[in-house]
Amino acid sequence: MARQERAERTRELVVRAAAARFDTTGFAATSLSDIVETAKVSKGALYFHFESKEKLAEAVATQSGAGWRDVLRAARAPGGPVLQALIDMTHDVAQRIHHDVVFRAGLRLCDERWPGEDRFPSPYPSWKRALTLLLARSERRGELLPGLDVRQTARMLTATTAGIETLSRKDRGWLTTPVVAAAWETLLPALVPAERVAAFRPCGRVPLVPRQPTAPDRELRAGGHHRARPATLG
Structure with missing residues (x-):
């Protein structure tokens, strides 16, 4: 069991190191040697888990996609106005982009292309569908202005999300709670009708706590200060 746990931790360390590199320099400019250096593992340990850079990118994209599904599942949970759940959901996305390098790198990988292949689909079409469904439910509950075009509103909110995410690649300040609340x-x-505006909390219902660093994150940070002995296969 100890060997399996060590192997799983090594794999996660490699995935997060790859994500850190993809996030800062992109897929094309990142080499496996770069990832090995960042993760402070041996090349054998990396190849034990991933046969190529493409497989590593797929692992990052898959894990990032799972994070998006977590956001959408949380938005379906009952409790309170639907539009408030949508507001909370946007804050959740901003916090994940801000603090989770794998989630963030997965978004950057969506912009990476190879000849004849579109490997990593953007999450924004699914995001727009989710926003449309939530807004339609909010409309049925009488939360929205009469006659509001739900589909156009979902398009506008998707564009706002994508715009903030793109701007945040140069300045993480775009992802802070005050900016999203504004x-x-x-x-x-x-x-919403003027008399209902005060019923919603632009800053979100529950203050979000930044994601605490995982063991692999702590090892990556430590690796930036000293040369650790490379991990082996297990």
Whole structure:
């Protein structure tokens, strides 16, 4: 069991190291040697888990996609106004982009292309469908302005999310709670009746706690300060 746990931790360490490199330099400019150096593992340990850089990128994209599905599942949970759940969901996405390098790298990989292949589909079409469904449910509950075009609103919110995410690649300040809340303070009067605006919390219902570093994250950070002995296969 100890060997299996060590192997799983090594694999996660390699995935997060790859994500860190993809996030900063992109897929094409990242080599397996770069990832080995960042993870502080042996090449044998990397190849034990991944046969190529492409397989590593697939692992990053898959894990990032799982994070998006977690966000959408949380939004389906009952409790309170539907539009407030949507607001909370946008804060959740911003926090994940800000603090989770794998989630963030998965988004960058969506922009990477190879001749004749579109390997990593963007999550934004699914995001737009989820926003459309939530807004339609909010409309049925009478939360929105009469006659509001739900589909167009979902398109606008998707564009806002994608725009903030793109801007955050140069400046993480775009992902902070005050910035996301300010966007909602601007949007809410255009979405709900004036007498209902005060019923919603642009900053989200529950203050989000940044994701705590995992053991692989701590090892990656430590590796930046000293040369650790490379991990072996297991």
